[in-house]
Structures are given as structure tokens and as C-alpha cells.
Amino acid sequence: MAGLHEVAKLSGVSKSTVSRVINNEYGVKASTKEKVQKAIDECGYVANQVARDLKLQKTNLIGVIVPRMSSNATAKGLDGLSSVIELAGKHVLLANSQQDNEKEIEYIKRFNQKRVEGILLYATHLDEALVKAIKQSAVPVVLIGQDGSLFNIPSIIHDDVGVGFNAGLRLLEAGASNIGFIGVNSQDIAVDQCRFQGLTQSLQHSRQISALFHSRGEFTIESGYQQTKQLLLDWPQLDGLFCATDRIAIGAMKAISEANKIPGKDIKVLGVGNDELGLVCTPSLSTFNYAFDLSGKKSAQVLLDLIENKQADVSKLVMSFENIFRQSC
């Protein structure tokens, strides 16, 4: 591929001059500018950004690590963050960790090698090795969805405890007293632990509550279905169900219907995430809206700030949520 050198030769000027017209700096005569421009068009010159990046010590690259691409949360987050990153004239270097902790670590390292300017990490769980990798990163890392502020890692999180608390209140209000929670795995602090914690907090002082169950599965509709089926068998009194995600909740409602009970009447159901799925299913799902696109944007903004100022003025940012109460509770 043609380089600066060839353009220079072709137009009979020096590399310096060519460079100047490319970056259209002032101080180059109109006639030479024209001459050079012609040569550029002629040999189809395309600036080599790699060489530039090396010289300028700046890549304009932001690394983004997600656990999976095709989930409501990730997709919307990606949409949000990409818009602010691209507005800032930077590019998104994307990696799919497939929820694998080691891959997350691997990508943090590789991104450092690639000299990204910062990293946005949608982590599923924060273990020692990951924290260490983040600490070792030469460029700032901001965490999305999990709270790393304990380790002094800037984090954008959703108010999972608050959601759990509100879910409890709503369930009580709706008259439920045998309440189940379907979470994911215990390593996922935000989705599993915090939401459950909020739930228990709100139920704690109520004398209406006779029992509380905690069951665990995966992030899918199918898993929600299976978990609930089992739960109904083990515990027929169940009359309120808080699911850690909307997909789980939708699976749950299916299981409930199949057990000849009416979701939203016999058993109140609540999800989290405001997935569009909850809007179209029957009965429509009561849930909590997390502004994933906004948290994506926010996290990108925090990261860009961090890159600019070299120090965080925010170590933890808790995004609020919105109650979306429909038919299921």
C-alpha cells in the first residue's frame, strides 16, 4: 500500500510537506498543496493510522468486554456506550468474554498491549484474580453492573438492592406472604445477592410473611420454567415470586399456568430489566426498568473523564430504576 514516501516522490516534495497537507496544517503554499493532493488521489494513498498511533502515542481505542452479545442488557448498553465513544472520535474494540473469568483477564491484558485508552468491563463476577488484573491495568478500567468500589474500582451499577426492596414492598402490598426468589448463581453479586438482599430487607419487619425461598438457575426462560416447576412442587403455598430477570419471570409464568394457577392472581410475579418480552406476554409482566443504554453512556463518560483527568471524581455511580407495574403483580 502506498505510503507517504511514494506520494512525496510522485509530487516532487518531501515527506514532511506531504504530511503537512494531509493534516492540512497552515504554512503550505496553495500550489504545492494542490500538487500533493493530486498525487494522493492518483496513487490512492490511505494514511496509516498504526504508524500515526505509534508516533502520537495515542490510539483512540476503547476496549469493551461483555459477557455475551445477545442479551437485552448488553445490547442496549453497547448501543449507549458506542454512541458516546464514537462522538468522542474514538473506536470500540469489542471482546466477548462468554462469562469466562479467565477470558476477561486475558482481554484486559491484550487490550493493554493494544494500547487502548481505557476499558469498559461488563463483569459477571468479581473475584480476586480479576481484581488483580484490573489493578495491574495501565489504563483505567470502569466496571459496569458489579460493584467494585470496595476495591477502589470505579463502578456504574444499578440499584439492585433498591429494586429488591421495592419488589418486596409490592409483593406485600399485593397480599403475598409465601414468597420465592429465583436468582442466578451466588457469585453474581449484583443480580443474585443484592436483589435478594433488598427483598429480605423489605420483608423483614412484616408479620405477614410466613416463608421465603431462594432458588437458583440461569439467565434463561427455560431455566425460569424449570426452577418454578420444582418450586411449585416443593412448596405449593407459593403466592409471590420475585425473579432476578424478566426472562426467568416469563419462564416462571409459564410453569405457573401449567400448574393451573393464574400468574398475577394466584401467584404474583415480578421480574427485573424491562425486557420487551414482558410487555407482549400474557399476563404482561410487572418489572423494573433499568436504563441500560443510559448506564452504558454514563460508564463511557466516566471512562473518558478518567482518561482525560487521570483521576476519578466518581468511584461509584448508582443508577436509579423505575417501577413498571403491569398485570403480573
Next chain:
Amino acid sequence: MAGLHEVAKLSGVSKSTVSRVINNEYGVKASTKEKVQKAIDECGYVANQVARDLKLQKTNLIGVIVPRMSSNATAKGLDGLSSVIELAGKHVLLANSQQDNEKEIEYIKRFNQKRVEGILLYATHLDEALVKAIKQSAVPVVLIGQDGSLFNIPSIIHDDVGVGFNAGLRLLEAGASNIGFIGVNSQDIAVDQCRFQGLTQSLQHSRQISALFHSRGEFTIESGYQQTKQLLLDWPQLDGLFCATDRIAIGAMKAISEANKIPGKDIKVLGVGNDELGLVCTPSLSTFNYAFDLSGKKSAQVLLDLIENKQADVSKLVMSFENIFRQSC
């Protein structure tokens, strides 16, 4: 950040030797290797991939341009393509064109500057300027979702005509004779034109058909709702509806219900895409499954081949589909 140079100084060897240790080439004494390794750990050296890329004239970067992040098709496609790209040891450089033709062109240029090895383009419509930009790209571009084979651009497409044809057959079979089609905009060849074309082909020879309507909107549930509301007003005889996407179909069913007709009974409804939404809504939506993850994978493979072999052995690849017939038709 510490460079090769500092490690060399610290360990008392030359840059060459350090480089050799890092790339663990044979022919370096165990004792020096150890010495160097210690120095590396000590000063926290991280290889500069930018410099490497420049020297080796190879970035291991694949540019991916999508019209939006948060759609079923894109998300699944991204999941598929990222898995094969990452398996090949390469990285995904992601750009969101926001369905803007000019941005697509802009990104093709920028990616060329970044010296990506190839580009995967989810295009919404293929106009002259875009074709020109693709032709001018120094690295191979493969198109996903739109047919560019006419312009000799390797393309991975879904069998949109086939889907339209099958939709028509199904609608006839179900006894519909006043059939509507809700598409998007006419510039979207694949989603609007091809699907409609297939539909008309299958209906052409039928004497049962009394009329066929073509209406246009956007990719959303809301748009499907509005379009259908209008359609029902204009044309009350409507008894079969083929929607270019599942989201549109779901909006359509809502409008139908509101008009006191029963979707799947009074008016047969068909969508495209096998969005999970269609599974949970009532009545469940009959649709066609496009293996978006597979087309993502395939396109990445074709691109990698193209990069490797410098010439295409496939110029067009039509992915098949699967009939998913549920309650709505």
C-alpha cells in the same frame, strides 16, 4: 510506560535479546532468559502491540459495522461472528452506523486507515456511494443481509425471497385471500423488496386471491401497530397479513385485537426472524427462523478466507431458513 529499551538496560542485555525472550524464540541461553524475565516482571513491561503491528504490517483487527446494536439480528450475528474472529486470534473493531449511509462509508475509510484486515458490513441499503466505498477499500469487505453480488461484493444473505414465497403458500393454505404486506422502506432490498417479491410470486397463480396490499413503516412494534390500524381502516376485508419482521407482526396483532378481530383466526399473521418475542406473545407468532448467529459465523469465515487467500471462492451465500408455525397462522 516501560519499553523494550528499559528492560534491556535493567537486565544488561540488548533490545534484540529481550525481544527474543518475549517472543520466546529458541536460541537464547536459559540464564539470560531468566535474567530478562526478572527484569520484565520488575518494571511491569507490557509489549506495545501498536509498534508490533507497524513492524509486522499486521493488526489482527476485523472491522464490523452494524446499523444498530440492540436488535435481535445484530446481537445474534455479533455473537456468532465474534466467536469465530476471536478463535482466529483476531479482534473486533466495532462501529455503529445508526443506519446512516454516510457513516457506513466514513467507517469503511477509517477502518482502512486503522489497517483492519477485513470488514464485515451489516448494510441496510446498498447505494452507489456505498458500493464505491466498498470497491475502494483496500481490504476485503463482506456484506451481510443485503445482496451485493451484482457488484461483485461477496455477500451472505438470508433467503428473503424464499421466505416470502413460503409465507404466501402458508397464507393461502390457511384460507386467506385478502392479503397485506407490511414492509419497511423501499431502499431495504432484502427486508422490504425481496420478501414482498417472494410473496407475490407464490400468490400469482392463485385464483383465490382477490387483493394484495403493500404498506410500509419502520422496524418497531409501534410502527406495526400503527400501520395495521390504518390498514384495517382502509381495507376491512383483510384476512391475511405478512409482516417483514416479528416486531412489526406483534404490533399488528395488537391492532387486530383492538379492532375486535382475532389474530390467527380472523386474520392470519406471519412474521420473520423468530424473535423470542413471538414465542411469548398471545397468540404465539408464526414466523421464519433465520440463523443469525450462523450467518454471523459464516460471514466471518468467508472474510477470514478472503484475507488468507486474497480471492473469493464464494461470491454469494444464501442461508436457508426454517418454518416456525405457531398459533397466529
Next chain:
DNA sequence: CTCATTTCTGCAAACGTTCCCAAGGAGTGC
């Protein structure tokens, strides 16, 4: 101990830019 052979290491060029510095040339005022 010497010479040949093998193993190891360092020098320096190259990748394609940017940008500092200096120098050439053209005006300008006296």
C-alpha cells in the same frame, strides 16, 4: 592448545508517521 563448529548476542535498519530545527527564498524598509 588450536581450529572448526555451534550457540548465543548485539548492531542497525526498517515499518510509516510527526514535528522540531534549520535553511532557502522572497519581500520589505532603509
Next chain:
DNA sequence: GCACTCCTTGGGAACGTTTGCAGAAATGAG
């Protein structure tokens, strides 16, 4: 005609690597 300034241009170092080549050190054979 001279000194001065301003505008335009070119030379070359630098960014951090890799790698061919040659030389140094180590090893082995006689």
C-alpha cells in the same frame, strides 16, 4: 545593497518493535 523578517520547505530523529547479519562466546574434536 544590506539586514531583517516571514513564509515555505526539507532533513532527520523519534515512536517501540522485529529481524538479518555479523561478531563473540562457548563447545567439541583432534
